[in-house]
Amino acid sequence: MTSPYRELLGVPGARPFVAAGFVGRMSMSMVGIGIVLLVSAVTGSYGIAGSVAATLSLSYAAGSPLSARFADRYGQRRVLVPVVLANAASFAVFIAVAEAGLPIWTLFPAAAAAGLTQVSLGAWVRARWTYALRENPARLHTAFSFESVVDECIFVAGPVIVTALSTGVHPIAGLAVPAACTLTGGLALAAQRGTEPPPRPRRAGETGGVLADRALLVMAPIFLMMGLVFGAIDVSAVAFAAEQGHKALAGVLLGCYGFGSAAAAFWYGARHWRTPLATRFRIGLILLAVAMVPPVLVDDLWLMMPVVLISGMAISPTAIPAYGLVERLVPAHRLTEGLALVSTAVGAGVAAGASLAGRLADGSGSGTAFLVPLAGTAVAAVLGLAGGRSISKRELSSRSIAE
Known part of the structure; x- marks a missing residue:
């Protein structure tokens, strides 16, 4: 095959x-x-x-x-x-x-x-x-x-x-x-x-940017929270490795996280899905929030490596349908702008997450810093569930138009 x-x-x-x-x-x-x-x-x-x-x-x-x-x-x-x-x-x-x-x-x-x-x-x-x-x-x-x-x-x-x-x-x-x-x-x-x-070209009578779309107004803050998770995980992992006396292994720890996400992306992309994008996205957000709980509880470096690998596996099945929804929801003549907007939201979230986690790591240690990605996923899940009806309706309408 x-x-x-x-x-x-x-x-x-x-x-x-x-x-x-x-x-x-x-x-x-x-x-x-x-x-x-x-x-x-x-x-x-x-x-x-x-x-x-x-x-x-x-x-x-x-x-x-x-x-x-x-x-x-x-x-x-x-x-x-x-x-x-x-x-x-x-x-x-x-x-x-x-x-x-x-x-x-x-x-x-x-x-x-x-x-x-x-x-x-x-x-x-x-x-x-x-x-x-x-x-x-x-x-x-x-x-x-x-x-x-x-x-x-x-x-x-x-x-x-x-x-x-x-x-x-x-x-x-x-x-x-x-x-x-x-x-x-x-x-x-x-x-x-x-x-x-x-x-x-711009259409006659068209005003505003992609944020004029209500569904994208829901998606952009979720992408922001996802970026916050990524940035906070990076800083928290470095602080954790340093506390364990193995700062040089921080890259390995982050590599485990990235490998988990990449492996999940390969698996996800090789499957043919019948479940609607919006449903997969909401399930991914919930799984991502659950996956961020174990790193808060672990206090051993060698145990943390498989833990963050498993946590990382929840990233791609959330991010991929998220980008798919943007592609589905944003008008074709504004697609690059819509994708760039949510990517920028991720970047802003990374900066905010790294800063917040860094302050908490300095003041209270990496255990407290790991609460930042957990909180970020929880907020993203709440936003996704609260705005789920709007997103699902837009996905169905765009699909019917395409068909």
Whole structure:
């Protein structure tokens, strides 16, 4: 029997845009750490470094959905080329400012410019899958499952690579390499015209963005909470490993978490589901909340590894139908914007979760910090259940329109 993933990558033009997207979004797990390591090296302050990184994250949250909206309206190539060129120039300026020892305040506008020109390339790639599989939309769940695996690989490998570059080569390298990845992957993606979704000009009388949709108003906060879970888990795991006297094994602990999610994504994408997306999403949210309970109770590093592996297995079966719902609920002419918006919500949640968990870990230890992802999943589950009727109705109506 042919693997559904092999069939997926056999779609004309799929392999090149998958490769370009992988290279281009490697930076999403590297830029934040790269900024912290570079700024802390030149200023001697992690507080300043964290504030600069937060500035980039906030400006990214503002700019990414906007560039995605323009991509929907004018086409990916016309928007992507100037944006990634501006991003490369912005990072070059940021590095020059940091290395020149200019006043600290100059780091903030430089970081803001770099963040505004960052693109949520995963959303652009998912939009390409939607267009490439327009004749067979049932395979989208396999495509989104595959993209979840790619994301997990990036988030496992990226921090290791950027840390090695910054500490083993030069602090500049930890930021120059991810910036080069964005530039190279972005230009390579823009060059692939055959799989580019056609531009969809703004419709007459149309006002507002994708958040004008009530169903997406429910989904965006859930994605925010999911991001909070991811960020809090990272910091809590590092703090836990340090408390156990094995800080060097923090990467292994996080690797177990990522491996669990990737394995679940492979399994999920290989199955053909008849259960509605909204139902699968709500079940996933409940399972995710339950899966976050055991890490709060464990106090042994070696036991924690299989525990977080199992916890990680609840991530992908929640995230994949979530992206599928966005694809189903958002109008086709705003798909890239919708996907970028929820991806940005995840990024904002990661920053908030990491900050909150870090404060609790400093003050009360990792056990308290692990309460943050548990609380985040609980809130996400409540939001999902409360807004479930609205989402289900929209899914049914969009399905009937498609049929």
